[in-house]
Amino acid sequence: MALQQQIHDVQPLSSHSNSAGTCSNQDDFRQALLNSINETTYNNSMAKQLISEEESKLVAAKKHSMAESNRRSRINTQFATLRTILPNLIKVNKASVLEETIRCVKELTNTVSELKEIYGGGRLECVFPGGADKLRIGSCEGKGQEVVKVVFSCDDKRKLLSDVARAVRSVKGKVMRAEMVTMGGRTKCVLWVQGINGNEELEMLRRVLNALTEKPNMARTCNRPKFTLL
Structure with a gap:
């Protein structure tokens, strides 16, 4: 705007000159000045556009990098979980x-x-977990193989099933089948376990599962799990 004002200020000077050559020079000067202003404005506009495009590319690259980092983190977390179970x-x-x-x-x-094949293709329905902590342990037979059935409900917690499997292995049992339902922070599990023979080993299994399911509720002694045989 200041340069354009200077151009207009040059115009009155031409009226005091009687020389046609001088007027022509002033017109050329004004035109050159206008061209310079337009070129400067255009260059500034192009520079801003280039800067804006570069900033957009940097933002997009940063978002892509963060998304890729999060994806790799999720994958590594899943692998870490698999390593534990x-x-x-x-x-x-x-x-x-x-x-x-x-x-x-x-x-x-x-x-x-x-x-x-053992149970004739039947499937025991695994119902939703109840509000009270309960554990039931009993034995059943199928085609000559003795299998212990374990049913319990407790508060849901991380790595519950892997902890249960570890507890069963600690008494030399093997989980042959497992069903689990989780809802509202509660979990109900139905397990079929082999390798538990006699009342003594059955009692040992009851104790290790008792200790496992009691952990989230140690402070609530009034709601300790109740155990019954099937």
Whole structure:
């Protein structure tokens, strides 16, 4: 705006000159000045546009980098979880974890098929968890194999099923089948366990599961789990 005002200020000077050459020079000067202003304005506009485009690219690149970082973090978390629950994991690299996971899934699939043969394809309904902590342990037989059935309800917690499997293994039992339902912070589990023989081992299983399910409720002694045989 200041330059344009100067151009207009130059115009009155031409009226005092009688020389046509002088007027022509002034017109050329004004035109050159206008061209310079327009070029400067255009250059500034282009510079701002380029800066805006570069900023947009930087923002997009940063968002992509953060999204990729979050994705990798989620994957690593899932691998860490698998490492804690796979029972026979030796190598902890990702390829070995995936290989062991596939093996376990195939083994569980075969176990399900075997149990269907034992129980004639029947399926015990796993109902929703109740509000009270309860544990029921009993034995049942199928085609000559003695299987202990465990049913319990407790507050939901992280790694509950892996902790239960570890507790069962501590008394030399093996979980053959498991069903779990979680709702409203409560979990109900139904387990079929092999390798528990006699009342003494049955009592040991009851104790380890009792200790496991009581942990979230140690302060609430009035609501301690109740245990009954099936």
